[in-house]
Amino acid sequence: MSAQPVVQVEDLDVYYGTSQILFGVGLSVRQGETMALLGRNGAGKSTTMKAIMGLAPARRGKVTLRGRQVSGMKPHHIARAGLGFVPEDRQIFPEHTVEDNLVIGQKKGPDGEDEWSIRRVYDVFPLLEPLRNRIAGRLSGGEQQMLAIARTLMGNPALLLLDEPSEGLAPIIVQRIGELLRQLRGTGATVLIAEQNMHFCLGLASHATVIDKGQIVYTSSIEELKANDNIRQRYLAL
Numbered sequence: 001m002s003a004q005p006v007v008q009v010e011d012l013d014v015y016y017g018t019s020q021i022l023f024g025v026g027l028s029v030r031q032g033e034t035m036a037l038l039g040r041n042g043a044g045k046s047t048t049m050k051a052i053m054g055l056a057p058a059r060r061g062k063v064t065l066r067g068r069q070v071s072g073m074k075p076h077h078i079a080r081a082g083l084g085f086v087p088e089d090r091q092i093f094p095e096h097t098v099e100d101n102l103v104i105g106q107k108k109g110p111d112g113e114d115e116w117s118i119r120r121v122y123d124v125f126p127l128l129e130p131l132r133n134r135i136a137g138r139l140s141g142g143e144q145q146m147l148a149i150a151r152t153l154m155g156n157p158a159l160l161l162l163d164e165p166s167e168g169l170a171p172i173i174v175q176r177i178g179e180l181l182r183q184l185r186g187t188g189a190t191v192l193i194a195e196q197n198m199h200f201c202l203g204l205a206s207h208a209t210v211i212d213k214g215q216i217v218y219t220s221s222i223e224e225l226k227a228n229d230n231i232r233q234r235y236l237a238l
């Protein structure tokens, strides 16, 4: 594991109008880690992800990607710098085929990385290969979620940001997406997942950070979180 975090978020304050939503949010994700950002509905998970991507206005604080400051940059420049964001609403090209979506997503990473090819995507996401000629907009929600993740990986991001990947999906599909993300972790990818569904993350994340009312209240390895009934009861029980 390298010492420098892939992404470091420091002291973020975000407001929507006059209401403050994030209060000094800080977190970091190192190479090869899968960090789960956990919290209840409305705790500030999506806002944190959007602030990292430059999509929500940070009034204070800093985001650095491999030591380079990205906060203050426009979202498409932040994406170019190596942050691959899969938003809650997925954003695939619905009128194109699965494979065309992958081709459209293909680009080198910020340092010329090109580890992800269509072949490798199909190896890691075997369920996508038989769907290669299907129109993306006609796929099920779970298939679209897989495609959205795969398409973002085709851009060779330094960090993959997933906002609520289990949202709105049937339990069996959630399980499949979980398996896929576990497999992705095995490839050495660095991932930050915002999730309300703690159980979904327990089996696949290496680390967890908990947000409550716009503040980070706990950060640990996933094993420590599993062992900490108090934190789970206090911030994550439904």
Ligand SMILES: Nc1ncnc2c1ncn2[C@@H]1O[C@H](COP(=O)(O)OP(=O)(O)OP(=O)(O)O)[C@@H](O)[C@H]1O
Residues within 6 Å of the ligand: 016, 021, 039, 040, 041, 042, 043, 044, 045, 046, 047, 048, 196
């Ligand atoms: N565009 C907006 N304008 C005003 N308030 C907003 C806006 N988006 C979110 N909020 C508020 O900010 C707070 C945090 O919302 P956020 O979506 O970040 O939470 P979350 O933890 O991702 O929850 P969820 O699981 O519901 O997505 C909530 O109180 C929400 O009502």
